[in-house]
Amino acid sequence: MKSLADLQAIRAKTLENINMRKDDNAARVVIGMATCGIAAGARPVMLAFMEEIQKRNLQHVTVSQTGCIGMCRYEPMLDVILPGQEKVTYIHVKPEMVPRIVAEHIVNGQPVEEYTIGAAKD
Amino acid sequence: MRDLSLHLLDLAQNSITAGANLVTVRMTLDDSGMLTMELEDDGKGMSPELLARVTSPFATTRTTRKVGLGIPMMKENAEKAGGNFTLESEEGKGTKLTASMDTGNIDCLPMGDLSGTMLSLMLTNPLHPDFLFEGKSPKGEGTFDTREVRTALGSDIPFNEPSVAAWLKEALDEEINSIFGGILI
Numbered sequence A: 001m002k003s004l005a006d007l008q009a010i011r012a013k014t015l016e017n018i019n020m021r022k023d024d025n026a027a028r029v030v031i032g033m034a035t036c037g038i039a040a041g042a043r044p045v046m047l048a049f050m051e052e053i054q055k056r057n058l059q060h061v062t063v064s065q066t067g068c069i070g071m072c073r074y075e076p077m078l079d080v081i082l083p084g085q086e087k088v089t090y091i092h093v094k095p096e097m098v099p100r101i102v103a104e105h106i107v108n109g110q111p112v113e114e115y116t117i118g119a120a121k122d
Numbered sequence B: 001m002r003d004l005s006l007h008l009l010d011l012a013q014n015s016i017t018a019g020a021n022l023v024t025v026r027m028t029l030d031d032s033g034m035l036t037m038e039l040e041d042d043g044k045g046m047s048p049e050l051l052a053r054v055t056s057p058f059a060t061t062r063t064t065r066k067v068g069l070g071i072p073m074m075k076e077n078a079e080k081a082g083g084n085f086t087l088e089s090e091e092g093k094g095t096k097l098t099a100s101m102d103t104g105n106i107d108c109l110p111m112g113d114l115s116g117t118m119l120s121l122m123l124t125n126p127l128h129p130d131f132l133f134e135g136k137s138p139k140g141e142g143t144f145d146t147r148e149v150r151t152a153l154g155s156d157i158p159f160n161e162p163s164v165a166a167w168l169k170e171a172l173d174e175e176i177n178s179i180f181g182g183i184l185i
Helices: A006-021 A035-040 A043-055 A095-105 B005-018 B046-051 B070-080 B112-125 B147-155 B162-179
Strands: A027-032 A061-066 A076-082 A088-091 B024-027 B034-041 B085-090 B094-102 B130-137 B140-145
Touching: A006 B147, A006 B162, A027 A035, A027 A043, A027 B162, A035 A043, A035 B034, A043 A061, A043 A095, A043 B112, A061 B112, A076 A095, A088 A095, B005 B024, B005 B034, B005 B070, B005 B094, B005 B112, B034 B147, B070 B094, B070 B147, B112 B130, B112 B162, B130 B147, B130 B162, B140 B147, B140 B162
Parallel strands: A027 A061, B024 B130
Antiparallel strands: A027 A076, A076 A088, B024 B034, B034 B094, B085 B094, B130 B140
8 A cells, every 4th residue: 555654755765866956957758738639648658758767767857748739630749858959749659659769869869750740741 | 538537637737727726526426327527626717708608619718729629528428428517617716517427328438547647637737736536436435635745745846756656656546446446447
């Protein structure tokens, strides 16, 4: 059973991580979670990012959401923004694609071109 | 929208946009199989004029486009599954949405990943607002209150910190499974 008492230990550990990170620029993942994004499957994608980030213990990545940007046919969509670089937009993202995006793009700095909006056929 | 939990995720966004401090989700399955979802917030509320037209797909507070489908789709899904849809709101006080469905009706939406929806809400709104979940079924009842979590964790730590997120996921899964596991999920 999970109890609220677990949170004391988590707090101590997390504060350390937050302090360590302060001077760094974080990578950002921004997921479209309006009606269109949610209907297309954005929720499992967002949860897959959280899981992958935790699995790899990445301290420099934040995941956030945004609304509808008007290209609903490409949902689920997300942007990956690395510090000092242009954002890269991924389209039709499925949870299975998330480990590759995290490993190749967020960790190694190489966008997964075939998943990006630049590779869209229509 | 494939299931009720996705509707909930979508509709709760309206409460957050309305500046709520507390978003309450009540999911109740009664003995007759009627499932009622209540979504209540203490946000800015709606004027009677907006409230009257908000169930139309052509009403939205957005400025970029003229359609808003979240509320009308929920209303349609509730009504075609032998249930009701009501929306009460008062400016400055908040809004309460109630949607019911007969789980014995063939058109009733499946529940879907309710725990995943609550977790998504907490992770994408890591510091504010708070969420209160109250679940009840013939199997049991329970609550999950992020205000309690923040008291124990410290309100300066965001919920999307990976170790906190992992704790929330397990705690939510346990709680929701103990209420609806084997019945709705």
